[in-house]
Amino acid sequence: MNEPGPGERRRSIEERAARRELVQHSGSDRYRSLLRALQAGREVPWQHRRAGRLEWHPIAWVLVRLVVALVLVYVVVTAALGFWREGRVDTWTGPDATVTSGQRLEGCPAASEFQDAIFPAWVRFAGSVYAGTPAIRPVGSNKDNAYPVTGYRLGSLGLLRVATTPDGQAGGMIVLKLDSSLTGQVYVRLPGCT
Numbered sequence: 001m002n003e004p005g006p007g008e009r010r011r012s013i014e015e016r017a018a019r020r021e022l023v024q025h026s027g028s029d030r031y032r033s034l035l036r037a038l039q040a041g042r043e044v045p046w047q048h049r050r051a052g053r054l055e056w057h058p059i060a061w062v063l064v065r066l067v068v069a070l071v072l073v074y075v076v077v078t079a080a081l082g083f084w085r086e087g088r089v090d091t092w093t094g095p096d097a098t099v100t101s102g103q104r105l106e107g108c109p110a111a112s113e114f115q116d117a118i119f120p121a122w123v124r125f126a127g128s129v130y131a132g133t134p135a136i137r138p139v140g141s142n143k144d145n146a147y148p149v150t151g152y153r154l155g156s157l158g159l160l161r162v163a164t165t166p167d168g169q170a171g172g173m174i175v176l177k178l179d180s181s182l183t184g185q186v187y188v189r190l191p192g193c194t
Contacts, residue, residue, distance in 0.1 A: 090120065092159065094152035099159065100124045108193035118157075119176055119185045122193075125152070125159065129194060130174050130187035137162075139177050139184040147175055147184070160184060 011019070085103055092099035101120035105111040111122035114132030123130045139147050139160065147160040160175045175184035 090154055092152040092154045094150065094159075098124075098126075099152045101154065105129065105193065108190065110190055111193055116185070118178070120154075122190075123159070123174065123176065123187055125150075125174060127194075129190045131190050131193075132176075133186050133188055135186040136183045137175055137186055138182060139175060140182050147177075156180070 087104070089100050089102040091097050092101065101123040103112065103115075103121045105122050108122070108129060111129055111131045114121045114134070116132065119132055121132055123132075137147075146163050148163055150159045150161060152159040156179045158177050158179065160177055162173045162175060172189045174187045176187060177184035
């Protein structure tokens with residue numbers, strides 16, 4: 001192990017035990033005491049770093065730039081898709097091509113108030129404009145035929161009529177339902193819009 005060099009005497013068992021006790025019970029300075037013991041009593045000058053300078057790993061700046069670039073790309077793509085969606089009018093498939101929907105309807109600001117990531121803000125159906133509301137209705141499997149299917153579809157959205165309501169507004173509302181959902185988004189007729 002640590003054999004004494006020329007001119008050095010070998011430590012006794014008591015000296016080694018005292019040194020071991022010192023290292024084990026030195027408290028917060030235990031690491032420094034252990035280093036001194038491992039260096040066989042020879043002091044090595046400590047190189048203190050300046051506390052104000054932060055040293056980064058070379059890859060850290062690349063990762064920071066990559067994260068910033070990804071965030072910027074996400075923001076730009078999201079804004080571009082939102083702008084594109086605002087100006088688009090979709091035509092639904094079905095018995096004819098008269099059903100349309102979109103996010104903004106010129107000349108009818110009330111139709112553009114409803115905002116949703118999936119559902120359109122307005123739907124033009126049977127010569128009337130219907131605006132989206134935050135209300136939903138449980139449609140379920142539609143076995144009681146309370147919501148007759150119209151046959152109009154836009155992707156996974158289906159358009160349903162409302163056959164009966166407690167307040168008698170059956171002709172004044174429609175429901176849009178996703179294929180994977182048991183509820184439908186309620187749309188009400190806007191009399192002043194065409």
